[in-house]
Amino acid sequence: MRIGVLSETRPGERRVALPPEAVSALCAAPDTTVTVQSGAGRHLYATDDDYRAAGAEIVDSAQQLASGSDVLAVVNPPELTVIAALPAGASLLGLLNPFQEAQAMLAARDHGVTAYALELVPRISRAQSVDALSSQALVAGYRAALVGAQLLPRFFPLFMTAAGTIPPARVLVLGAGVAGLQAIATARRLGAVVSGYDVRSAAADEVRSLGATFVELHLETQEGAGGYAKSQSADFAARQHAALAPYVAESDVVITTAAIPGRTAPLLVTEEMVAAMRPGSVVVDLAAQSGGNCALSKPGETGVFNGVSVWGGADVPSQLPVHASKLYGANISAFVALLRAGDMQDEILAGSRVTEGGRFVHEAVRNALAPG
Amino acid sequence: MRIGVLSETRPGERRVALPPEAVSALCAAPDTTVTVQSGAGRHLYATDDDYRAAGAEIVDSAQQLASGSDVLAVVNPPELTVIAALPAGASLLGLLNPFQEAQAMLAARDHGVTAYALELVPRISRAQSVDALSSQALVAGYRAALVGAQLLPRFFPLFMTAAGTIPPARVLVLGAGVAGLQAIATARRLGAVVSGYDVRSAAADEVRSLGATFVELHLETQEGAGGYAKSQSADFAARQHAALAPYVAESDVVITTAAIPGRTAPLLVTEEMVAAMRPGSVVVDLAAQSGGNCALSKPGETGVFNGVSVWGGADVPSQLPVHASKLYGANISAFVALLRAGDMQDEILAGSRVTEGGRFVHEAVRNALAPG
Numbered sequence: 155m156r157i158g159v160l161s162e163t164r165p166g167e168r169r170v171a172l173p174p175e176a177v178s179a180l181c182a183a184p185d186t187t188v189t190v191q192s193g194a195g196r197h198l199y200a201t202d203d204d205y206r207a208a209g210a211e212i213v214d215s216a217q218q219l220a221s222g223s224d225v226l227a228v229v230n231p232p233e234l235t236v237i238a239a240l241p242a243g244a245s246l247l248g249l250l251n252p253f254q255e256a257q258a259m260l261a262a263r264d265h266g267v268t269a270y271a272l273e274l275v276p277r278i279s280r281a282q283s284v285d286a287l288s289s290q291a292l293v294a295g296y297r298a299a300l301v302g303a304q305l306l307p308r309f310f311p312l313f314m315t316a317a318g319t320i321p322p323a324r325v326l327v328l329g330a331g332v333a334g335l336q337a338i339a340t341a342r343r344l345g346a347v348v349s350g351y352d353v354r355s356a357a358a359d360e361v362r363s364l365g366a367t368f369v370e371l372h373l374e375t376q377e378g379a380g381g382y383a384k385s386q387s388a389d390f391a392a393r394q395h396a397a398l399a400p401y402v403a404e405s406d407v408v409i410t411t412a413a414i415p416g417r418t419a420p421l422l423v424t425e426e427m428v429a430a431m432r433p434g435s436v437v438v439d440l441a442a443q444s445g446g447n448c449a450l451s452k453p454g455e456t457g458v459f460n461g462v463s464v465w466g467g468a469d470v471p472s473q474l475p476v477h478a479s480k481l482y483g484a485n486i487s488a489f490v491a492l493l494r495a496g497d498m499q500d501e502i503l504a505g506s507r508v509t510e511g512g513r514f515v516h517e518a519v520r521n522a523l524a525p526g
Numbered sequence: 527m528r529i530g531v532l533s534e535t536r537p538g539e540r541r542v543a544l545p546p547e548a549v550s551a552l553c554a555a556p557d558t559t560v561t562v563q564s565g566a567g568r569h570l571y572a573t574d575d576d577y578r579a580a581g582a583e584i585v586d587s588a589q590q591l592a593s594g595s596d597v598l599a600v601v602n603p604p605e606l607t608v609i610a611a612l613p614a615g616a617s618l619l620g621l622l623n624p625f626q627e628a629q630a631m632l633a634a635r636d637h638g639v640t641a642y643a644l645e646l647v648p649r650i651s652r653a654q655s656v657d658a659l660s661s662q663a664l665v666a667g668y669r670a671a672l673v674g675a676q677l678l679p680r681f682f683p684l685f686m687t688a689a690g691t692i693p694p695a696r697v698l699v700l701g702a703g704v705a706g707l708q709a710i711a712t713a714r715r716l717g718a719v720v721s722g723y724d725v726r727s728a729a730a731d732e733v734r735s736l737g738a739t740f741v742e743l744h745l746e747t748q749e750g751a752g753g754y755a756k757s758q759s760a761d762f763a764a765r766q767h768a769a770l771a772p773y774v775a776e777s778d779v780v781i782t783t784a785a786i787p788g789r790t791a792p793l794l795v796t797e798e799m800v801a802a803m804r805p806g807s808v809v810v811d812l813a814a815q816s817g818g819n820c821a822l823s824k825p826g827e828t829g830v831f832n833g834v835s836v837w838g839g840a841d842v843p844s845q846l847p848v849h850a851s852k853l854y855g856a857n858i859s860a861f862v863a864l865l866r867a868g869d870m871q872d873e874i875l876a877g878s879r880v881t882e883g884g885r886f887v888h889e890a891v892r893n894a895l896a897p898g
Binding site for chain 1: 665680681845
């Protein structure tokens with residue numbers, strides 16, 4: 155098996171699909187070679203020589219890399235010319251974002267590439283080791299809490315000093331998936347008083363297990379498939395906003411992490427709700443790139459509205475490139491092991507396979523991109 | 527007593543000497559009025575109306591404010607025209623930095639102002655409530671740990687995930703005064719493995735009480751007056767650098783907090799020591815404005831040297847303006863209470879008094895600024 159590691163080129167992307175330590179483990183397998191595009195590890199301070207020491211060969215050109223790969227490991231969908239350079243039957247493996255990346259998926263189909271989108275991995279226990287959404291959400295959640303602490307003009311922890319007592323900051327986390335739970339844990343570590351909310355009432359115990367208060371809005375639960383929240387009605391959203399508003403208003407920091415895969419993120423914090431926050435408060439929106447949980451967030455920007463800072467996340471896992479890549483590389487390595495095992499009917503492989511043999515083999519993607 | 531609160535004008539300064547809640551308490555005392563310069567609380571989102579609600583009168587001009595004040599409360603030394611506007615016999619109270627701010631001190635002397643420099647308050651138990659160096663160092667130390675976490679491309683905490691184990695970051699804190707101890711505590715909260723070093727071996731127990739390892743270099747202790755370190759010889763520094771180098775090289779984050787009041791900060795991290803750190807590591811230098819504990823730090827800038835980020839602190843307490851001002855305001859309020867009590871021989875008042883009745887009354891300042 156010839157594995158290729160692409161140097162990522164999208165603006166803001168600082169991860170690599172396989173860091174040197176993961177390459178080293180892969181090279182130890184029989185009949186396996188790893189080729190890495192020069193500079194692929196630059197944002198994690200991994201040099202070409204580090205990759206060579208791990209057993210990889212280095213090439214300059216992405217097309218040359220692709221043309222010699224049985225499996226091309228990426229973070230983001232590569233450029234169309236790179237997909238076109240892959241041999242027919244080769245596998246492309248990464249966070250391919252298939253519903254939004256129609257051109258890349260069509261190119262994979264047309265060139266006979268077998269594309270695996272890690273977002274589509276079924277959420278079963280055995281798939282945890284290949285669950286890149288979760289590993290990257292862990293990074294994003296940690297980062298979100300740090301950003302909140304950094305933007306707030308107050309302390310997070312309680313202090314009792316000779317100059318008086320400082321009360322702890324109040325942090326509200328909306329969405330209690332992996333990112334939200336990690337934001338809760340990190341804000342708690344820093345000493346804040348933390349509350350968490352999720353439309354899935356099943357999340358309450360997880361929020362409480364981290365020492366946070368679960369915000370109970372007394373709305374009907376919104377449990378969707380695979381442990382994600384389902385899409386919400388306009389009526390539900392209006393009642394939800396009204397019920398959330400007082401909790402948002404009394405918070406020093408609101409961290410929003412609510413995402414529904416393949417869809418626009420739900421609006422949770424309206425412009426009116428931001429206007430009701432105290433000046434100096436902070437909103438950290440991890441969903442800014444998928445439409446935003448906060449009406450005022452813009453990806454990659456920090457706006458100030460009436461004294462309230464609104465931070466819109468962009469490429470948040472890339473802000474911790476060393477460890478985001480380490481976790482992602484472990485996901486990719488585990489996926490490669492499944493490919494090597496060769497059971498193409500394996501639930502994880504079958505569930506995440508988008509294209510194969512010139513066709514869309516994933517029904518939902520086919521319906522979205524090439525209906526009829 | 528007529529108390530004036532100046533709007534601070536130095537670049538980077540975001541604190542105010544007395545926030546509204548402190549003004550409210552002062553106004554409750556008999557025969558006390560508080561006048562505040564318009565906009566003084568802008569960086570902590572305290573409006574002129576907030577000050578009015580606390581009982582203060584608002585004036586626009588700094589000179590007008592000064593001319594009607596018995597006590598002028600400031601963070602930094604005011605402009606010379608403001609000092610000149612103070613009535614003879616009025617008190618000027620703040621972090622006046624007397625050894626570096628010769629012009630302001632000479633102006634205070636020449637206009638018959640009684641200047642109190644909070645840096646000169648004797649370090650006795652009773653003085654804790656007026657110890658602004660300590661209250662502001664608490665803010666700076668917390669902030670330094672956050673900055674380290676923010677600049678590091680890795681996690682601080684240990685994680686054991688389905689995608690493998692992330693080891694905790696290694697943080698080394700040099701200087702274990704109030705700022706250093708708070709940096710240690712905050713880095714520990716975030717889950718890092720922390721070590722602390724101080725030339726005063728008396729600091730070892732405090733470092734260990736926070737769950738950090740004390741770095742023992744087996745050099746002679748350097749205990750100076752008032753709990754501060756004393757100035758060091760070149761020979762001591764060379765041996766110290768050699769002994770510290772391996773600890774610095776193995777750290778992910780080095781936070782330096784070593785300051786000797788009124789003197790240039792000791793050099794602790796040389797250019798060679800930075801060069802020996804792993805790319806992606808971080809140096810946070812809280813002493814950058816007083817000469818720097820790290821040879822490469824520049825105040826207010828983040829430089830990258832061979833992949834190592836070096837952050838030079840500038841106006842660090844101002845990065846948490848709400849709580850820095852709250853603590854500082856409590857210090858000022860406690861000092862005003864001593865002035866009101868009227869015992870001019872009080873050890874705290876006498877120790878911090880720089881000028882009075884047209885003369886320098888603080889011996890060390892007089893020797894430095896107006897010898898002979």
